[in-house]
Every structure is written in C-alpha cells, then in structure tokens.
Amino acid sequence: MISTVRVCLVVLGVCLAALGLAACGGGGGGGGGSEAKTLEPSAAKNASGEVSWCIGKDTSGAFKTAVEKFNQQNPKVEAKLVELPESADLQREQQIQRLRAKSNECDVLGMDVIWTAEYAASGWLYNLTPAVEAKESEFIPSTVETVEYEGKKWALPFNTNAGFLYYRTNEVSKPPATWEQVYKEAQKDNGLVYQGERYEGLTVNFLELLYSAGGKVLSEDGKTVEINSPQTSEVLEFMREGVEDGAVPKAVTTYEEESSRRSFESGHATFMRNWPYAYALGKESPVASEFAVAKFPGYAGNEGAGVVGGYNLGISAYTDNPAGSLAFAEFLTTEPVQKEMFLKATLPAVATAVYEDPEVKKEIPFTEELLKAVEQAQARPVSPVYTEISEAIYDNTFEVLNGRTSAKSATSKMSSEIEEALQRF
DSSP, rough: OOTTTHHHHHHHHHHTTTTTOOOOOOOOOOOOGGGGGOGGGGGGGGGGEEEEEEEEESSSOOOOOOOOOOOOTTTTTTEEEEEEEHHHHHHHHHHHHHTTTOSOOOOOEEGGGGGGGHHHHHHBBBOOOHHHHHHHHOHHHHHHHTEEEETTTEEEEEEEOOOOEEETTTTTOOOOOOOOHHHHHHHHHTOOOOSSSSHHHHHHHHHHHHTTOOOOSBBBTSSSSSSSSHHHHHHHHHHHHHEEEEEEEEOGGGGOOOHHHHHHHHHOOOOEEOEEEEEEHHOOOOTTTSHHHOOBBBTTTOOOOOEEEEEEEEEETSSSHHHHHHHHHHTTTTTHHHHHHHHOOOOOOOOOGGGGOOOOHHHOHHHHHHHHHHHHHHOOOOOTTTHHHHHHHHHHHHHHHHHHSHHHHHHHHHHHHHHHHHHHO
C-alpha cells in the first residue's frame, strides 16, 4: 500500500501547502445567517434530477468512482463531477466567481474547511444544520466544528487531516510528552523542522502551540479579538528561542511541507512537524526504518492540540436541485464511500467507524495515530475574513522567528491587524 499511494500523497501534500492564501471574497447573494434557506434530511428521500459536484482535480480517480456508484444506486438522480484546479486558491477563486454570478453550475461545493464562514456569511450556502445533526454521531467531533458558523452548520464533513510529530527512533527512544521536551531533545540531537515560511503553514504551526497553551485568536462568536494575550507572547517567545538556541535550524523560515520532509528524510533532523502524507513517502526514504509518528505533545502544562484540515461539502444557495444535492452529499459521507476515499485517495475519513475497519488498519499503518491526531485538533479561527487573520498571524510570527521584532510587539501588531480585518467586513 505504501508504494501505491505515493503519488496521491505527494499531491495531497502539495495541496495542503497551498491552503487558504487568497484574499476574501464577500458580497454574495441570497443573504447569510438567518436569511439562508434550510434543508431538512427528509428532502433527500425523494430526490431526482441532475447534480454537479465542483471540487479540486480528481488525481486518484476516487471522486469519479464515487459519482459512478451513486448513479448506480440512485437511478432518479444523476450526479456529475466538475473538476477544478489542484490549487486550493484557484478552486476557491473559481467557485466564488460562479457564486457571485449566482450561477447554478455548481450544486455541491467541495470547500476547504477555512472557507465555511466566508461562504455562509456571503449567503452562498444552504443551512444544513438538521442534516448534519442527523448524522453527527457518526463524525469525529472536531470535523463538525469546521462546518459551524454563528450557531448553524453549513456543510457536511467530507475528509479531514491533522498534523503529526515525526521522530527518529534511532535518536530518541519514545516521543517526548511535551513540546518543551521536544525542543530540549532537538537541541541535543539534530533539531526540529517545521513549516516556518511566511504562509498558511506557519499560521497552522503557531496555532498548534497557541491552542495547547490555552490561547485563542477570536471569541466564541468570532467578533472579538482575543489574541493579544500572555499565551500568544509566550508561544512566540518559545518559537523564537528555539531558533536562537539551535533547537530549530534558521533555515526553517524558508521551509514549507516538502522542504521540511526532505530535510527530515535526509537525516538532518531528529523531529519534524508535518501532515500524514509524509509518512508513506518517508517509508521509501533513507530513514524508512528509523522513524515513527505520534500525536502532538502537550505544552505549558496542557494537553496537546492540533489544527483540523480537510474539505467539507456545502450546497450552493443557487442550486436548482437542493434535494438531489443533499442526497449526493450524504452519500459521500457514508461509511463505504469514506473508506474507499481513505484507501484509494488517502483522504482521511470523517466517519469514526472507518478507523476501526480491519482493512483500513492493515493498509494504512498510521490509522490509530491519525484518529488521535484529528480528535485532538481544533478548527482554525471561524471568520469570513480568515485569510486576513491568517496573514496577520504568519507575517508577525515570521518576523519574530527572524529576530526582527519582539514577541510582545508582534502580539500587539497581530491583534491590531486582526481587529482592522474584522472591522472591514
């Protein structure tokens, strides 16, 4: 299995590296929030007609297979796949162009988890709260968090992801229990690599520590900035010291997912923070027999925390076939389809039961660790202006890592920039 999924994993890694970098859209039709129409689960029972599914390029063939199986099992509804580019930025751009034009070309939208609030606030989605709640017990709880905005659920979870701590088993006997210990061990051995370039990946790496420290970016309702906190300054200082004392190489500020992976696989790092896609590739590298993975350790006396990745399934407010769209979206979240997506496309399932499947456990060696990683993960800040929030985070964190500003100054500036973004929406 390791060799057969290699190409799929490389594509997944590249996609993850590109998530969430485009500017916010806004200005949709139909009105969001309380004005949005609601789809009840019963609507899918007597569905008929045609449905188009707009999502990124089907590099593995798994999406096409799912469409074919749905059509075979649902003769009254005909689904078709509309492939968008591999780049998450371009996917979002093309979807938004259609939504702003109130086009009915896309019925079911394959949406990165960070797009939920923007699409919902712009009035581009049906409210799927009843449909999600009818199946909610089947989903990993953290994946449901990614479909929520202002008390409603706007999509069905489709696939997920969360980071791992990779460690060299010939250099450390077991994964450290805390990030503080990781950095201490890294300083003694060959260091820790992660995604420190000025982009979305750095936001994720920062949030993993901030969440574990008990910090927050926004209030629960998403309207108040809470990042100007002792936890934020502490995390930034911790990351800065890691670079300064040699636990983390200075070159990490140029690293994205793939550069981190190559450094680890060439034996230049004892630890690595990366996504699960790097596991199979690592098993074909010079360190194949000398590494393992674990969920994230704790920090500052608290439990470890990850950040949820993946895609969800929204239903366009401009669809001519909401019932058929819901029927198809629900089909894609069923256990058999989730299992096939996991095995064929290496898209981690949102259905908890899939992780207990004997075939899945056999074919994907890190299944148990991945479930733990997703369960400990949290959603990124839920806001229509998430892209601007992320930019404020990674810009200021990058400056701290490079020694160009203090943790305290970066915390203050980060907070001010996020506040300005909220006010502009």
